[in-house]
Amino acid sequence: MCGIAGLFSKSLDVSEGLxxxxxxxxxxxxxxxxxxxxxxxxxxxxxxxSSKLSLFSSDPGQDWDAVRSALDDAFGAGxxxxxxxxxxxxxxxxCADAQAWLHERYPExxxxxxxxxxxxxxxxxxPQEFIESFGLADMSGSHALGHTRMATESRVTTEHSHPxxxxxxxxxxxNGSLSNHNRLRRRLRDEGIEFQTDNDSEVAxxxxxxRLREGASLEQALEGCLEDLDGFYTFAVGTIDGFAVLRxxxxxxxxxxxxxxxxxxxxxxxxxxxALPGAEGARTWEPEPGRVYSWERAAV
Amino acid sequence: xxxxxxxxxxxxxxxVTPLRDLNAALHGIEKDLASAHxxxxxxxxxxxxxxxxxxxxxxxxxxxxxxxxxxxHAGYYCAGMNKEATVRVHGxxxxxxxxxxxxxxxxxxxxxxxSAGATGRGGLLVIRGSASARCGISMKGVDIVVxxxxxxxxxxxxxxxxxxxxGDAGEALGDSIYEAHVYVRGxxxxxxxxxxxxxxxxxxxxxxxxxxxxxxxxAAVEDFRRYGSARKLYNFDVDNAGxx
Numbered sequence: 001m002c003g004i005a006g007l008f009s010k011s012l013d014v015s016e017g018l019x020x021x022x023x024x025x026x027x028x029x030x031x032x033x034x035x036x037x038x039x040x041x042x043x044x045x046x047x048x049x050s051s052k053l054s055l056f057s058s059d060p061g062q063d064w065d066a067v068r069s070a071l072d073d074a075f076g077a078g079x080x081x082x083x084x085x086x087x088x089x090x091x092x093x094x095c096a097d098a099q100a101w102l103h104e105r106y107p108e109x110x111x112x113x114x115x116x117x118x119x120x121x122x123x124x125x126x127p128q129e130f131i132e133s134f135g136l137a138d139m140s141g142s143h144a145l146g147h148t149r150m151a152t153e154s155r156v157t158t159e160h161s162h163p164x165x166x167x168x169x170x171x172x173x174x175n176g177s178l179s180n181h182n183r184l185r186r187r188l189r190d191e192g193i194e195f196q197t198d199n200d201s202e203v204a205x206x207x208x209x210x211r212l213r214e215g216a217s218l219e220q221a222l223e224g225c226l227e228d229l230d231g232f233y234t235f236a237v238g239t240i241d242g243f244a245v246l247r248x249x250x251x252x253x254x255x256x257x258x259x260x261x262x263x264x265x266x267x268x269x270x271x272x273x274x275a276l277p278g279a280e281g282a283r284t285w286e287p288e289p290g291r292v293y294s295w296e297r298a299a300v
Numbered sequence: 301x302x303x304x305x306x307x308x309x310x311x312x313x314x315x316v317t318p319l320r321d322l323n324a325a326l327h328g329i330e331k332d333l334a335s336a337h338x339x340x341x342x343x344x345x346x347x348x349x350x351x352x353x354x355x356x357x358x359x360x361x362x363x364x365x366x367x368x369x370x371x372x373h374a375g376y377y378c379a380g381m382n383k384e385a386t387v388r389v390h391g392x393x394x395x396x397x398x399x400x401x402x403x404x405x406x407x408x409x410x411x412x413x414x415s416a417g418a419t420g421r422g423g424l425l426v427i428r429g430s431a432s433a434r435c436g437i438s439m440k441g442v443d444i445v446v447x448x449x450x451x452x453x454x455x456x457x458x459x460x461x462x463x464x465x466x467g468d469a470g471e472a473l474g475d476s477i478y479e480a481h482v483y484v485r486g487x488x489x490x491x492x493x494x495x496x497x498x499x500x501x502x503x504x505x506x507x508x509x510x511x512x513x514x515x516x517x518x519a520a521v522e523d524f525r526r527y528g529s530a531r532k533l534y535n536f537d538v539d540n541a542g543x544x
């Protein structure tokens with residue numbers, strides 16, 4: 001069992017309180033996932049030609065200014081924004097260059113996300129602690145996904161927590177369990193996809209990364225899950241413009257969605273949606289199994 | 301603690317009162333079979349629950365002839381194991397609404413999530429909206445009326461009771477069904493193993509018409525089709541002896 005939540009803002013008020021609203025949702029999902037929590041928040045896009053990285057260090061005394069200074073010498077970099085065990089740094093180069101450089105110079109750091117707008121934070125421990133230590137209530141943004149984890153098949157660590165990055169500005173949260181992940185991981189490694197853990201959900205993220213790299217649209221990649229993934233899942237996938245939801249055809253794992261003039265939300269349980277302003281009047285429904293639902297900010 | 305509790309009505313606002321207090325009060329109701337309403341003196345007959353906000357296990361395990369109104373959306377297992385009570389939900393319900401209902405009535409104004417009425421042994425469950433997957437799974441005597449449609453695997457292993465669906469049914473309706481009666485007015489995506497369409501005889505017209513009346517649903521009985529067990533799966537068939 002795990003809890004997942006997604007919130008897509010359609011109003012300034014909801015955008016300003018995005019982190020706080022998502023925190024309220026995750027608190028309601030704490031019973032479903034007391035082991036760890038994580039969020040992906042889409043906010044403050046980096047300028048074109050720059051990239052935004054969320055970095056994790058297992059060293060509580062990590063000197064983020066030193067990392068920033070070295071990145072600044074190499075490419076140019078903005079002030080680091082530390083949150084809990086993570087820091088967000090905007091680097092004046094392409095994501096791939098910055099990631100390769102970090103891999104070489106700071107192999108102990110993990111890049112949790114990379115892109116223009118995405119920021120991923122995740123940590124082992126109860127959701128309430130996560131919400132407080134990462135200052136979720138301060139975060140504004142356009143949309144966000146969150147996860148509370150009850151581990152069933154692999155260890156409880158920061159790296160095993162969700163969301164998992166699935167490429168630039170993309171991430172995945174998962175409620176369920178996959179049964180063919182070992183075989184699929186081997187196949188995806190042959191295709192050059194890298195994995196940081198033995199976690200099943202990371203394989204689903206890797207699968208989406210691979211399909212998208214091969215030219216599939218997000219919808220096609222998700223529909224591919226129906227064929228290639230064996231097991232139970234409700235997925236929420238974050239993109240730079242919005243998010244998508246998919247449940248496996250048997251639909252053992254719950255999901256509920258709701259929409260008002262101010263927001264679109266999905267969650268494992270309605271009580272998480274009830275925490276949002278105006279939930280009483282929201283149009284509420286259960287997403288059908290095996291069908292991709294997606295929301296995107298209209299292109300300006 | 302009941303707010304505004306009196307002889308005729310009790311009100312619980314879950315924004316201020318813990319859910320356990322509500323359920324404990326419901327479980328503590330004293331009955332008096334000699335009284336007009338079957339309740340001990342001073343026990344309110346009407347109970348109102350405010351601000352349910354999707355809470356799980358709301359009004360479960362009631363065993364008394366009371367009426368409960370839930371003013372909003374409920375979470376999982378709402379009115380599970382209900383006996384004698386009438387529970388009305390003015391909203392949607394989560395997974396397992398009225399599961400293992402024994403008697404009484406559960407009426408949902410909105411939609412129900414999965415496994416509504418699962419394993420129910422008696423009583424009536426009415427869903428004014430639609431129900432998702434596995435509605436009436438392993439039902440054992442409950443009557444269920446869904447005014448909208450139901451999701452896949454509804455009536456799976458249904459043993460006894462009646463499932464009437466005014467809208468459409470999803471895939472694998474009545475899979476491995478035993479002796480429950482299933483009626484569908486709309487389209488059936490497909491039938492599960494050992495479930496077949498059967499003739500709608502007079503006795504079925506009467507059964508369905510009485511059920512729709514109890515559920516206060518206005519629908520023409522002749523528009524429904526009846527489905528049930530082909531009885532090929534759960535009886536030992538000597539022709540299959542080689543397979544054992």
